Amino acid sequence: MTLLNIPTATISRLVTYLRILEKLESAVVNRTSSKHLSDLAQVSAFQVRKDLAYFGRFGTRGMGYTVGVLKRELRRILGLTRPWNVVILGMGRLGQAIANYPGASEYEFSFVGLFDVDPHKIGNGVRHLTIEPMDSLEGFVKRLKAQGEGVEMGFLAVPPDKAQEAAQILVEAGVKGVLNFAPVVLQPRTLEGGGREGELAEEWKGVVVENVDFLAGMKRLAFYILNPNLKELEMEVSV
């Protein structure tokens, strides 16, 4: 199946639907519907059906969905049926909070390496891991690769003014997925001069970045506190 243009908001909502389905399953609820899911996800039932329709047909018209089946389908769509090895760059308060967050190792996500530049942090233990120097990241990724493992995700929890540099270290080490916690837009390196000017540098090809930025969240919240009707309006218009 070819996936056509899918809004990023749809992917965010699929994550939400999955979370709700897991909660329903653990409450031994076996059946659900677009209406039921939409109430719990705080979106419209039309939106639920539209989001799912990008990925095929689920459930039976008028009969709703089997919770366990839809949950498995969403896990498959999102790529949560395979293991993901994760490293964290920056082990200040935020990196520590992430590494220790309950549920962060759910599914097949595993923190396999923690890195920092601060000599006072390097060598310290966090859960079952030891903080390593940032410049050992590339060797670390290579060693795992030699063992038939990969590092697929890197979390940037460094200070904002170090995020671009840390991102470069991460992608040069061959990590293709970046979760960026810093309030900066990461800029991929492009080539200079010659016929390839402006082209993405090799290490940035295929790299995907997701941002989790609470400073931006504060600002969005300010807007919606001043314009509360816009949140409701959006739901109504999408029905």
Next chain:
Amino acid sequence: MTLLNIPTATISRLVTYLRILEKLESAVVNRTSSKHLSDLAQVSAFQVRKDLAYFGRFGTRGMGYTVGVLKRELRRILGLTRPWNVVILGMGRLGQAIANYPGASEYEFSFVGLFDVDPHKIGNGVRHLTIEPMDSLEGFVKRLKAQGEGVEMGFLAVPPDKAQEAAQILVEAGVKGVLNFAPVVLQPRTLEGGGREGELAEEWKGVVVENVDFLAGMKRLAFYILNPNLKELEMEVSV
């Protein structure tokens, strides 16, 4: 001006454009354009123009924008020209990381209160504040109100299974903006029985919630690592 249905993604991007404009201003760049902004924000120039057009006309056709003017306009649109008092509920590692994050007190955001239920944390100092018991929140908000101040935003940094309960405490104290860090969809309380069944409970009316959820970020990232073309495609299609 009446604001019609504005996508939440547009509000997120306005925050990004503002960040870029601030960076340009501090680099003493005075002029910019949709193309320039779009390169730095990693979106299409069409998208930049479309996002801004929701809020009026900025800049001059073919001449681009004055950095300082557009920055001030975006700050005004987002509501960042007035002070915002913020409380944090949950002072574990994540709450600590937020309270201490560099730049968290930029603009007019001020952390005015920190709350927890853990007797070992209550009384501890964090920056210029002292952690207070969660059940003193309502009195705290009232005292500020009596002084002509308000508490407009509450951050939920409690464990996931406590988020709904903490949200209820927050809105009952009269806080209308919730920044939720927990990987749960907050459910507003609705009325039961009588003619008003299903209606929002009084304390939830006008409440807006923004989610900043890194576990969801990990899952979105998994999807995009497996489907890297979807991110690029989205940009191309939107042109």
